[in-house]
Amino acid sequence: MQIITAIKEMQEKIAQYKHNGMTIGFVPTMGFLHEGHLSLVQEAKQKADLVVMSIFVNPLQFGPNEDYDRYPRDIVRDEQLAKNAGVDILFYPEVTEMYKDTRYFHISVSGLVDVLCGSKRPGHFDGVVTVLIKLFNIVLPTYAFFGKKDAQQVAVVMKMVEEFNFPIKIIPVETVREEDGLAKSSRNVYLTSEEKQEATVLYKSLQLAKTLIEEGETNSRSIIEKMTRFIQNHSQGNIDYIEIYSFPNLKPLPNLQGHVLVALAVRFTNVRLIDNILLEI
Amino acid sequence: MQIITAIKEMQEKIAQYKHNGMTIGFVPTMGFLHEGHLSLVQEAKQKADLVVMSIFVNPLQFGPNEDYDRYPRDIVRDEQLAKNAGVDILFYPEVTEMYKDTRYFHISVSGLVDVLCGSKRPGHFDGVVTVLIKLFNIVLPTYAFFGKKDAQQVAVVMKMVEEFNFPIKIIPVETVREEDGLAKSSRNVYLTSEEKQEATVLYKSLQLAKTLIEEGETNSRSIIEKMTRFIQNHSQGNIDYIEIYSFPNLKPLPNLQGHVLVALAVRFTNVRLIDNILLEI
Numbered sequence: 001m002q003i004i005t006a007i008k009e010m011q012e013k014i015a016q017y018k019h020n021g022m023t024i025g026f027v028p029t030m031g032f033l034h035e036g037h038l039s040l041v042q043e044a045k046q047k048a049d050l051v052v053m054s055i056f057v058n059p060l061q062f063g064p065n066e067d068y069d070r071y072p073r074d075i076v077r078d079e080q081l082a083k084n085a086g087v088d089i090l091f092y093p094e095v096t097e098m099y100k101d102t103r104y105f106h107i108s109v110s111g112l113v114d115v116l117c118g119s120k121r122p123g124h125f126d127g128v129v130t131v132l133i134k135l136f137n138i139v140l141p142t143y144a145f146f147g148k149k150d151a152q153q154v155a156v157v158m159k160m161v162e163e164f165n166f167p168i169k170i171i172p173v174e175t176v177r178e179e180d181g182l183a184k185s186s187r188n189v190y191l192t193s194e195e196k197q198e199a200t201v202l203y204k205s206l207q208l209a210k211t212l213i214e215e216g217e218t219n220s221r222s223i224i225e226k227m228t229r230f231i232q233n234h235s236q237g238n239i240d241y242i243e244i245y246s247f248p249n250l251k252p253l254p255n256l257q258g259h260v261l262v263a264l265a266v267r268f269t270n271v272r273l274i275d276n277i278l279l280e281i
Numbered sequence: 282m283q284i285i286t287a288i289k290e291m292q293e294k295i296a297q298y299k300h301n302g303m304t305i306g307f308v309p310t311m312g313f314l315h316e317g318h319l320s321l322v323q324e325a326k327q328k329a330d331l332v333v334m335s336i337f338v339n340p341l342q343f344g345p346n347e348d349y350d351r352y353p354r355d356i357v358r359d360e361q362l363a364k365n366a367g368v369d370i371l372f373y374p375e376v377t378e379m380y381k382d383t384r385y386f387h388i389s390v391s392g393l394v395d396v397l398c399g400s401k402r403p404g405h406f407d408g409v410v411t412v413l414i415k416l417f418n419i420v421l422p423t424y425a426f427f428g429k430k431d432a433q434q435v436a437v438v439m440k441m442v443e444e445f446n447f448p449i450k451i452i453p454v455e456t457v458r459e460e461d462g463l464a465k466s467s468r469n470v471y472l473t474s475e476e477k478q479e480a481t482v483l484y485k486s487l488q489l490a491k492t493l494i495e496e497g498e499t500n501s502r503s504i505i506e507k508m509t510r511f512i513q514n515h516s517q518g519n520i521d522y523i524e525i526y527s528f529p530n531l532k533p534l535p536n537l538q539g540h541v542l543v544a545l546a547v548r549f550t551n552v553r554l555i556d557n558i559l560l561e562i
Binding site for chain 2: 105137166
């Protein structure tokens with residue numbers, strides 16, 4: 001596995017591979033890799049000739065009161081995991097390599113981001129889109145792989161690629177879970193063992209929603225109320241949101257039809273967890 | 282010469298050419314071609330294997346009180362001129378092909394655009410950058426060619442390519458002029474013959490600035506005052522601005538040193554003309 005930290009070197013390498021007609025699968029990450037990330041790599045290996053992973057904790061997508069400084073980092077372990085998973089090139093730039101002191105161009109996302117996490121994290125997706133435009137131009141991927149766990153991110157990236165005409169296919173990949181259903185997340189390390197147990201309410205409440213919908217429930221509000229009660233009865237987590245939208249347009253659904261996203265965020269003492277399911281009705 | 286109107290078809294064609302290892306020279310235009318555009322094509326032909334020209338009058342870069350509707354258009358003549366100049370592919374999309382009803386992503390430019398034309402045309406460069414991101418992703422050029430006549434556009438595009446890491450080399454090309462020095466412009470057709478004569482004051486005043494600087498003048502204000510007097514004494518044009526900045530950062534210069542841009546805009550009855558010179562001091 002090659003490790004590259006300079007944008008220029010990365011672009012030169014990619015130009016060579018492209019020149020040789022190779023397809024490129026790209027897995028952008030913020031590091032502290034877990035099985036979720038590695039499943040993205042497996043998908044990428046199946047689809048593309050060359051797999052590029054980036055590790056970059058992007059300051060632009062953290063709010064002033066968010067956890068940029070204490071976001072978990074372990075590059076030594078990440079390198080080993082990436083190598084074992086079969087990553088060909090690991091792109092690992094410093095913040096100063098990615099952002100100059102003066103930024104002249106500012107991107108703002110509207111519509112898709114006034115719901116779910118976006119509404120709680122103003123500017124978050126502006127930062128995500130900014131770094132992805134840069135990374136896409138550096139890596140020139142044929143395919144880019146994103147975990148469905150951040151469903152809003154998948155929606156924003158799909159729309160972004162469409163609106164700006166990037167010649168890239170976005171591949172959403174299934175969420176990887178613990179045996180008890182808890183979605184893998186870099187932030188899970190901040191849960192106490194009791195909280196980790198309680199945090200299974202996220203997935204269980206999503207399964208409850210699935211069952212209700214399969215049994216014919218079409219009223220979003222009723223489903224959300226039942227999920228809320230379930231979580232409150234079975235954990236000490238504070239619900240940040242439970243929302244149901246169309247996917248990928250993220251619009252409220254008067255009737256549950258088509259691609260339906262049920263998504264939630266729940267806060268425990270030191271950490272906020274998200275999860276979702278995507279249903280075809 | 283192939284004429285392509287659909288983004289998808291364009292991207293498929295470009296993928297083929299790229300696959301064959303061809304370099305692509307791109308000349309983005311708003312049509313109503315004149316010798317200035319054709320000189321961009323000549324440069325592109327010298328540098329690249331394949332020359333792509335786009336013709337797209339981009340509504341996003343016109344203000345509500347600007348001349349989008351009456352911007353001159355003549356696609357039949359443009360096709361002939363592009364073909365004769367040696368363009369390989371003419372990309373000519375409709376507005377509805379380029380922009381969907383809902384746009385989720387908005388770009389704003391800061392710093393570079395609060396001077397020169399940018400300060401008089403709020404949002405103009407936001408629109409320019411938006412369409413260029415799209416066109417660059419559609420055409421995937423190795424080189425993109427821009428006339429120096431719009432020096433601020435050259436500066437913005439150079440910074441944009443740098444900040445977003447587009448793997449594209451921007452090539453600024455000399456302004457093409459009439460024998461009397463008037464810069465070629467699609468908007469010149471709106472000048473009366475008397476105004477066309479008077480409009481030579483733009484270039485003459487720039488030559489005056491050049492002479493003053495060569496003779497040792499280092500004070501921008503003094504140069505601007507002399508240019509102003511010259512234009513007022515020799516034409517009925519209304520000066521929109523005369524400004525002197527560093528290039529491409531477009532910052533005021535306490536002393537005239539390095540790459541110096543002297544730029545001006547002058548209004549005649551139905552049309553506003555711009556011109557500039559770039560000096561190395």
